[in-house]
Amino acid sequence: MKKTTSDLGMNRTGIATSPVDSADIIQAAQKRQPSHLGDDSLILKVRQQYAVESDGIGSVPPPTSLKGSNSKPTVFIDKLGERAAFERSGVRLYQGALAKFEVLGSWEGGPTREGLTRILNDELSHFGLVSEVLTKLGADPTAMTPCADVAAVTSMGLPAVVSDPRMNLRDTLHALLVAELTDNAGWEMLIELSRGLGHDTLAERFQLALDAEAEHLTLVRNWLSAGVTLEARATPVPRAEAGPGLTPTV
Amino acid sequence: MALDIFKEKGVPLDRQVFTWKDLVRRPYSKLDDDAFTRVCVIYMNGIMADALRTKHAIARMNRDLREPLALVRRVEQHEQTLINWLNPPDQTPLETTLGFEQVAIEVTASVALREPDPYLAQTYRFGLLEDFDHLYRYGALYDRLEGKDPNSITQSYTDILAGRPTSVEHRNPLDDLRRPYDKRTAVPLTKLHAMSITAAENQTHDYYMTVGPFFSDPVARQLYAEIASIEEQHTSMYESLLDPDETVLEKLVMHECMQVYNFYSCLAYEKNPRIKEIWQRFTDYELGQLHHMIQLFQQVEGRDAAEILPKTLPDPIGFKEHREFVRKTLNQEEDLASNGPDYVRMADLPRDHRSFVYRDQLNSDGSPSETVAAGYQWTPGTELAARAQRMGSVLEGKKVH
Numbered sequence: 001m002k003k004t005t006s007d008l009g010m011n012r013t014g015i016a017t018s019p020v021d022s023a024d025i026i027q028a029a030q031k032r033q034p035s036h037l038g039d040d041s042l043i044l045k046v047r048q049q050y051a052v053e054s055d056g057i058g059s060v061p062p063p064t065s066l067k068g069s070n071s072k073p074t075v076f077i078d079k080l081g082e083r084a085a086f087e088r089s090g091v092r093l094y095q096g097a098l099a100k101f102e103v104l105g106s107w108e109g110g111p112t113r114e115g116l117t118r119i120l121n122d123e124l125s126h127f128g129l130v131s132e133v134l135t136k137l138g139a140d141p142t143a144m145t146p147c148a149d150v151a152a153v154t155s156m157g158l159p160a161v162v163s164d165p166r167m168n169l170r171d172t173l174h175a176l177l178v179a180e181l182t183d184n185a186g187w188e189m190l191i192e193l194s195r196g197l198g199h200d201t202l203a204e205r206f207q208l209a210l211d212a213e214a215e216h217l218t219l220v221r222n223w224l225s226a227g228v229t230l231e232a233r234a235t236p237v238p239r240a241e242a243g244p245g246l247t248p249t250v
Numbered sequence: 251m252a253l254d255i256f257k258e259k260g261v262p263l264d265r266q267v268f269t270w271k272d273l274v275r276r277p278y279s280k281l282d283d284d285a286f287t288r289v290c291v292i293y294m295n296g297i298m299a300d301a302l303r304t305k306h307a308i309a310r311m312n313r314d315l316r317e318p319l320a321l322v323r324r325v326e327q328h329e330q331t332l333i334n335w336l337n338p339p340d341q342t343p344l345e346t347t348l349g350f351e352q353v354a355i356e357v358t359a360s361v362a363l364r365e366p367d368p369y370l371a372q373t374y375r376f377g378l379l380e381d382f383d384h385l386y387r388y389g390a391l392y393d394r395l396e397g398k399d400p401n402s403i404t405q406s407y408t409d410i411l412a413g414r415p416t417s418v419e420h421r422n423p424l425d426d427l428r429r430p431y432d433k434r435t436a437v438p439l440t441k442l443h444a445m446s447i448t449a450a451e452n453q454t455h456d457y458y459m460t461v462g463p464f465f466s467d468p469v470a471r472q473l474y475a476e477i478a479s480i481e482e483q484h485t486s487m488y489e490s491l492l493d494p495d496e497t498v499l500e501k502l503v504m505h506e507c508m509q510v511y512n513f514y515s516c517l518a519y520e521k522n523p524r525i526k527e528i529w530q531r532f533t534d535y536e537l538g539q540l541h542h543m544i545q546l547f548q549q550v551e552g553r554d555a556a557e558i559l560p561k562t563l564p565d566p567i568g569f570k571e572h573r574e575f576v577r578k579t580l581n582q583e584e585d586l587a588s589n590g591p592d593y594v595r596m597a598d599l600p601r602d603h604r605s606f607v608y609r610d611q612l613n614s615d616g617s618p619s620e621t622v623a624a625g626y627q628w629t630p631g632t633e634l635a636a637r638a639q640r641m642g643s644v645l646e647g648k649k650v651h
Contacts (some may be wrong), residue, residue: 010282013402015630021406022630024573026410029628035383035412038624040394040633046621050468118553153466164339166276 035148060145065140072136076197079190080134081145085152086183087127091161093179094120098167109226111173115219120207122212133202151186170231173224180217187213189216252562253533255507257598259560262402268328269579277338278525280345286356286569287525288349290516291336293357294532296453297446297512298330302507308498313496322506322539329532336525343461344396344470347388348403350454353382355408357450359572360536361443362579364451365567371493372593373428374447376586382576383413383418383619384477393632395467395529401630403604407571410628414584416619418479418596420609425588426486433493433500438507438560441492446567448451448488455481472618479628486553506540508560515566554619 011097023240060074060081098116131141161167161175187210194203254518278587304317305326337346362374389400389410400410406541431440455478462474496504513536544555587596587605598604629636 012284012405013281015401015406018406021402021571025401025406025409025628026630028573028577029411032411032627034623034625034627036620038621040624040626042621043394043467046469046472046616047467047501160339166338166340208542208596 003140004036015031033199057149058146059141061143076193076199077134077137077139078147079147079193080130080137081138081141081143082147082151083186083190084130084141085133085144086150086155086179087123087130087187088151089155090123090183091120091127091181093158093162093176094123096159096175097169097172100162100172104169106169106223106226107230109230111169111219115223119216119219122209122216126209126212129205133205155182169226170224173220173227176220177217177224180213180220184210184217186211201225252564254560254562255510255537255540255559256556257618258537259541260534260539262538263371263542266325267536268332268537273323273328273332274335275332275442275621276524277336278522280338280341280403282494283522283525285349285403286519287488287522288403289353289356289569290480290520290525290529291333292349293344293353293450294512294529295334296353296450297509298326298333299453299456301326301509302503304329304454306453308502309503312498314550315502315546316392319502325535325539329535329569331555333532336528338513344388345403345463347458347461348385348400349390351385351388352404352456354454355385355571356395356572357567360568361447362590363568363572363575365440366437367431367440368446369429370431373487373491374443375583376593377447377451377487378399378576379414379584379586380416380419380480380484380578381413382409382411382580383416383419384480386410386412386626386628387416387473387477387623389618389628390529390626391470391473393626393634394597394622395470397632397634399630399632400628401528407574409576411580411581412623416476416480417617418609419483420605420612421483421588422604423483423486425590425605426483427490427591430491430493432433433496433558436493436553438504438558439564439624441504442508442511442564444488444491446512448492448525449483449508451481451484451488451622454487455536455541460567461492467507469618469622473622476618497551499543501550503543503555504548506536510536510540510561512567514563515569518566518597523589538585543639575639581599589612 009075011017038129051056060078063073063077094116097111098113098120101116102112134141155178158175158179162172182244187206191203191206191210194200278291280288283648289394302323305323309316309319309323309398338634341349341367358374362371365371365374385400385404385408392398392400404410431444433441458474458478458481462471464480466470467473492501510533513529513533517526519528520529544559547553585596586593587592587599589599589603589605626633
């Protein structure tokens with residue numbers, strides 16, 4: 001069994017695995033002309049055509065009451081719905097990370113149980129905070145808003161990495177890093193939006209959440225970085241040479 | 251040594267048991283395992299899906315067979331699960347699709363080469379060139395949608411080239427039907443081949459119908475719609491090779507024999523011990539199921555199963571590359587079409603032939619398979635690798651090396 005992600009093994013995905021066969025199929029591919037003229041832009045043209053005909057993925061459920069009647073209230077509800085959903089899914093990500101931590105252990109400078117648990121609890125409380133705000137605004141915190149859906153589609157791979165038992169704690173931290181990066185940007189945007197709509201008190205509460213998220217990001221990045229550095233030190237890897245050597249040879 | 255299916259009794263049906271943990275095992279590695287390990291997994295999932303499908307269809311029309319079929323079917327359900335769950339979760343539906351087409355090319359090529367009946371062999375070569383084109387179209391989609399190299403899945407075994415263009419494969423339903431083998435004169439290998447390829451193509455159709463809607467790109471959705479339609483044609487074509495006059499029990503016995511043959515073929519190929527052990531176990535399970543079915547056949551029909559079964563199994567299917575054969579077939583038969591059950595040169599059909607009318611209608615709003623692969627030539631590392639190489643490394647408009 002391989003101990004780390006980057007241990008040498010029998011990876012067969014590159015053309016260098018089978019130089020004779022590869023040379024043969026490359027030659028055949030060069031000899032045979034495509035059946036139709038054009039290039040990769042045709043796919044994009046069809047996509048554009050469908051985009052023009054599309055009417056979006058769905059709508060924001062109408063709130064019963066909302067401050068600031070001269071603005072479009074659904075935008076705020078939509079973004080709040082996105083944050084609530086993201087924080088809720090974040091809890092599941094950290095539960096998965098903790099489960100891996102328990103069975104696989106950590107490394108010097110790596111995640112601790114306390115650290116992971118703290119972030120998990122923060123995500124849970126942020127979910128609670130946004131749900132409470134949604135309720136106060138007369139919106140339904142259980143509804144899946146379009147932005148929540150887009151964010152979930154965007155981050156579809158995150159729970160896939162965390163829940164895959166073949167992917168280790170370092171792989172999981174990579175997924176958490178992606179989550180924290182987008183989470184930080186999400187809170188920043190929500191704070192700007194709140195201020196713009198005159199919800200200053202809300203913006204202040206959201207700022208506390210952003211402060212916590214910024215700490216999460218630092219923690220996760222440092223844990224991951226320590227893990228990668230340590231792994232690189234433990235196993236000598238061939239030095240990559242810059243230049244034409246990167247071009248596949250057959 | 252060839253397997254004597256009369257002597258080898260396998261594992262009795264009541265000892266073919268599973269647990270959930272047993273069914274959900276460590277999958278093969280998308281990165282490290284050989285492409286033919288994936289080919290076998292995808293292929294055998296198709297074989298077992300057909301075992302269930304065939305028995306369900308028969309159970310819906312036959313009161314007496316319901317109980318014995320239910321018993322075998324439940325085991326087959328779990329065999330199929332164990333096999334299908336060997337596909338790893340980091341293998342996306344599009345990557346699995348590339349695997350499906352590699353199955354359709356390499357397994358059909360092996361079958362076409364060994365098929366003793368020239369008409370059936372012709373039919374396999376005909377279908378082969380169409381699936382060969384599908385790999386190229388999906389390969390272009392994989393490159394152009396996700397920026398990935400389809401050869402990382404097919405591992406330099408299989409050419410990624412245009413075959414008989416998918417856009418001309420659309421035919422009037424009556425031009426997909428073929429003449430069946432004659433159960434009295436066909437050798438067992440002919441029957442095993444026809445059942446195997448029918449099973450594989452039917453599963454390919456079902457897979458595309460399931461995963462097609464998961465794609466967000468409209469061309470990808472269209473391409474799956476288009477190729478699923480061809481797989482439906484292929485299922486119709488291959489199943490029409492089966493003699494409809496075989497009795498139900500004759501079909502059931504041959505189907506079990508076909509399953510034994512295919513597991514035995516995978517067993518002969520596989521090098522990964524974890525997977526090989528599964529092929530051994532299921533060869534033994536299928537032998538048990540075959541004998542269960544033979545007993546039923548002899549009871550009900552009062553005939554000796556040796557009348558229909560081969561004494562020993564034929565040579566295993568060749569899970570290996572067949573590039574030379576496929577290229578030769580492409581060179582000689584790319585322009586074939588069918589007129590009813592007969593093969594003709596496409597140019598010899600009148601312009602108002604029913605299949606042309608049919609295909610022109612379907613393609614009249616654009617052709618997804620032409621759109622996706624317009625100007626596409628497979629290049630190692632994706633077509634972007636060649637483009638990047640031409641560009642070189644550029645920083646703020648200046649070359650950095």
